[in-house]
Amino acid sequence: MRRLTLIAIPYLWLLALFLVPFLIVLKISLSDTAIAIPPYTPTLDLSEGWAGFKAFLSQLDMENFTWLTQDDLYWKAYLSSVRIAFISTILTLIAGYPIAYAMARAAPEWRPTLLMLVILPFWTSFLIRVYAWMGILSNEGLLNSLLIQIGLISEPLTILNTNTAVYIGVVYTYLPFMILPIYSALEKMDDSLLEAAEDLGCSRLQAFWLVTVPLSKQGIIAGCFLVFIPVVGEFVIPSLLGGSGTLMIGKVLFEEFFNNRDWPVASAVAVILLLILIVPIVLFQRNEQKQREAEG
Amino acid sequence: MAEPVFAPWTDPNEKPLIQFKGVTKRFGDFTAIDNLTQDIYAREFFALLGPSGCGKTTMMRMLAGFETPSEGQILIAGQDMSRVPPNKRAVNMMFQSYALFPHLTVFDNIAFGLKREGKPKDEIEARVAEMLRLTRLERFAQRKPHQISGGQRQRVALARSLAKAPKLLLLDEPLGALDAKLRQQTQFELVDIQEKTGTTFVIVTHDQEEAMTVASRVAVMDEGRIVQVATPSEIYEQPNSVYVADFIGEVNIINGVATPQGDGYDIAWAESQPPLHAQTTRGFSDGQSCHLAIRPEKISISTEEPETRNKVRGTVHDIAYLGNLSTYHVRVPGERIIKAQTANTRRLSRRALTWEDDVWLSWTDTAAVMLEE
Numbered sequence: 001m002r003r004l005t006l007i008a009i010p011y012l013w014l015l016a017l018f019l020v021p022f023l024i025v026l027k028i029s030l031s032d033t034a035i036a037i038p039p040y041t042p043t044l045d046l047s048e049g050w051a052g053f054k055a056f057l058s059q060l061d062m063e064n065f066t067w068l069t070q071d072d073l074y075w076k077a078y079l080s081s082v083r084i085a086f087i088s089t090i091l092t093l094i095a096g097y098p099i100a101y102a103m104a105r106a107a108p109e110w111r112p113t114l115l116m117l118v119i120l121p122f123w124t125s126f127l128i129r130v131y132a133w134m135g136i137l138s139n140e141g142l143l144n145s146l147l148i149q150i151g152l153i154s155e156p157l158t159i160l161n162t163n164t165a166v167y168i169g170v171v172y173t174y175l176p177f178m179i180l181p182i183y184s185a186l187e188k189m190d191d192s193l194l195e196a197a198e199d200l201g202c203s204r205l206q207a208f209w210l211v212t213v214p215l216s217k218q219g220i221i222a223g224c225f226l227v228f229i230p231v232v233g234e235f236v237i238p239s240l241l242g243g244s245g246t247l248m249i250g251k252v253l254f255e256e257f258f259n260n261r262d263w264p265v266a267s268a269v270a271v272i273l274l275l276i277l278i279v280p281i282v283l284f285q286r287n288e289q290k291q292r293e294a295e296g
Numbered sequence: 297m298a299e300p301v302f303a304p305w306t307d308p309n310e311k312p313l314i315q316f317k318g319v320t321k322r323f324g325d326f327t328a329i330d331n332l333t334q335d336i337y338a339r340e341f342f343a344l345l346g347p348s349g350c351g352k353t354t355m356m357r358m359l360a361g362f363e364t365p366s367e368g369q370i371l372i373a374g375q376d377m378s379r380v381p382p383n384k385r386a387v388n389m390m391f392q393s394y395a396l397f398p399h400l401t402v403f404d405n406i407a408f409g410l411k412r413e414g415k416p417k418d419e420i421e422a423r424v425a426e427m428l429r430l431t432r433l434e435r436f437a438q439r440k441p442h443q444i445s446g447g448q449r450q451r452v453a454l455a456r457s458l459a460k461a462p463k464l465l466l467l468d469e470p471l472g473a474l475d476a477k478l479r480q481q482t483q484f485e486l487v488d489i490q491e492k493t494g495t496t497f498v499i500v501t502h503d504q505e506e507a508m509t510v511a512s513r514v515a516v517m518d519e520g521r522i523v524q525v526a527t528p529s530e531i532y533e534q535p536n537s538v539y540v541a542d543f544i545g546e547v548n549i550i551n552g553v554a555t556p557q558g559d560g561y562d563i564a565w566a567e568s569q570p571p572l573h574a575q576t577t578r579g580f581s582d583g584q585s586c587h588l589a590i591r592p593e594k595i596s597i598s599t600e601e602p603e604t605r606n607k608v609r610g611t612v613h614d615i616a617y618l619g620n621l622s623t624y625h626v627r628v629p630g631e632r633i634i635k636a637q638t639a640n641t642r643r644l645s646r647r648a649l650t651w652e653d654d655v656w657l658s659w660t661d662t663a664a665v666m667l668e669e
Contacts, residue, residue: 018530056594196395200460212406214399238482294398294442 010108022274027173029267030060037210040263048077064268072270073252078276080247082165084238085231092227093220094179095171100219101212103179104186104222115183118176128171130240137165137241161243169237174230186212218291249273302512303412304337311374313338313464313496314359319368321354321520328354328388328518328519329491331368338463341490341497343507345543346517352500355590356466359498360389373463380432383412392469396441396502403428403437409460427455430489447478454486455640467499471506482511484637494648496655504544508532516540534592537669548582548595548634550588550664555582560661566630573605576666587667594663597624602658608634624649626657 036042042059045052067073121129136142137160144156159165191213197207213220235250242248249269254274256266304310321329328351336342343350357363358370361382370377377385380630388409396405406427410420416543428434431451435617436444441452451640457465470486471479487510490497500505508528509516515525524536535541538549552565552572558574563586572588601607610628624636638655649655 190393190395191394192391192393193397195360195382196389196391196397197408199360199387199389201412201457203383206412211397215335215397 023273025267025270028263029064029265029271030062031262031264032059032061032063033262038263039261043172052126067104067265068268068272074138074272077247077249077252078272081232081234081249084170084246084248085234086165088167088174088231089228091167092171092174092178093224096223097182097216097220099175100125100179100182100186102191103183111187118179118183122176126173127236129173130236133165133169133172133241134160134284137168155197160241161192161246163242163246165241166238166245166246166248168233169241170234173237174227177226181193181222182216182219185216189215204246207240218287221287222284222291225280225287229280229284232277237243304340305335305513309662310337311550312336312534313340313373314498315369315371316355317356317369317371319358319365319370321351321358321363322366327520329358329365332520332522334515334522334525336496336498336565338496339494341487341499341510341512343511343514344498344669345504345507345514346502347543348502350517351470351520353500353519356389356468356500360387361385361465386460386463387458387465388460388464389451389468390457392468392472393426393443394449394473395450395496396452396456398441399442401438401442402433405452406456406459408437413460423459427459430458430492431455434627446473447482448526450474450482454489457488458495459494463497464498466526467497469501469627470499471501471503471665479506481510486510508544514566516543526527534669535589535665536580538587538589541665541667546592546635546637548588549590550590550632550634552586552588554584554586554666556580561586561666565665566628566632569608569629572608573661574664574666575661576669578666580666580668584668587669588664589667590634590659590664592623592635592637593621593639595634595657595659596604597626598656598658599640599648599653600654604658605661606664607656607658609656610652612649612651612655624655626655628657 002223028040031040031042033039042056044056048055099118103111103118107112134141138144139156139158139160141160143159144153147153148156159168191217193211196206197211202210233250233253234248235254238246238248238253240252241252251267253266253273256262257271260266303466314336316332317335318337318344319332321331321435322665330351332351332355339523342586344355347351354363358365359377361380364378372385372387397408400408402567406424407420407509410423415423424437426436432450432453433451433455436452441449444452450473467486471482472516474482483506486497490510497510499507499510508531513525514528514531515522517523524531524540526534531540531544534667535544541547542549544618550563550572552563553572554561556562557571557573559582560573562571562573563667564571565588574588595599596602608628612624613627613633614625615624616623620635621639624638625633626636634657636643
């Protein structure tokens, strides 16, 4: 009985905070817009009993999903989001791996401090940090004035409101999610494995490719998913740092919801986004499971 | 026909495979190896034995190339190794932790070194198959290291380090992680494999029994120096110092003052006791203080006074029954305890001796070793 209660707690949590909201969104996505409060119809009225429920069901349709396939804005936005997320993930990996590697190889007494430094940015508001990047990247910003002062460029570079700024913002924001799993994989690695590889004829570089990288594979995979999954639906970074040319589904969703006040279409966009993300989420779970088994 | 005894260190024409020449290794202020000179010959099974922190592991890591000497030279086959990195040495090491690659199968672990040499695939496969046969691992070739037992992992590590047919194989506490039964069995396997492959083995261990079982020569180390190098039986029967005598096996140390007497020395060891007599090839001056080292199994215990020159009266203080042996702790004059050991050769014999019995301990003139320090 006690065990059942214990298991029930996370399930209840999931039910109340994930499944119920999802069902509400799904229901709205099947509704039609209306000038009303809330701005869609039908709404479920249980006072009329079974007949009312049947009438409610008959009014739901797939119209909004059909609409998504007709206007090419949506699939372009999905595709562009996935592309931006993919490129950002690669960039974050390139930036994060050396940092994680250096941390794992640092003297043990330094590691907690380094770990702390990686996590430290989380203690300031995410929004403030993104605004700070606007100050750095704008035409009159810190970066441009620095580059002009040292004479590297004469005209300011346009970085803000481009995809480049989005990549910078994403890599900066999501770097810890990449570093931490890779670090934890590298830190567990026995140094004598590298000595053994060298002893068996590897150069340092070969030992890195043949031993270090394969042994941190699980960390790399976990880090990539932890970056890729949230970046696909990212809204704040593209809307603050990106320009009009930056097409991301999170921005489209926001505009449908708040500018067009078209809740049903916005919900349909959200449902499709979730369906797209289910694939990497399942892959991520499988990776975690494999890791647990390998360690088990 | 008896095989000639393997003892290249006695042959002045034999060229050593490994030469340590005045090697010193410091880590900061700490001197791990102190001006060490030692030759090791091809096909030897050389054991470095000592307590932890005596420098034996540092010596081995310098041979593998993971550490470089602060001073002095290490030569392997006449070549100075100071600038040769680990991956360019014909030396392989079996790590204490085994250091098997967890992401590779047993087969790929063994093939790892061969693949780095860029050998053709069928040659690699043939060599790995040979190694698997040698270590009786054929059935486990496709398993990952975490799917096999500790003893099997140990054999994979051995196979991997032998696969490249190194001139010199280093074994760092190779059996430390195995339980006692398996360890004994593996010791003999190691010797077998060493003889079959003709490789020179250098083994690091803190387990004296292990060193005695496998080695052709044992080097007993203490604080960065080699105290004695000799065959196992010489180390045991003719230790050159109290340190060595005490480190290897059990020993009774009796302190006294030597006086030349006849064919040896008389040693005065306790007041109002007749002196003990010992023969030795070492020279002691009259009145020099010395230590007598006597192994417990060389001391006889009896209830009647024996007819030998060396005899001491005492009472049984404690009896340790070990199954095959019994060790008697006998209290002798001067409040000291001398241990005597007898083999329990008969199964159903009444133990003649019990606690607080008056007994005589005795040994021959050659049983004890006289030591200066």
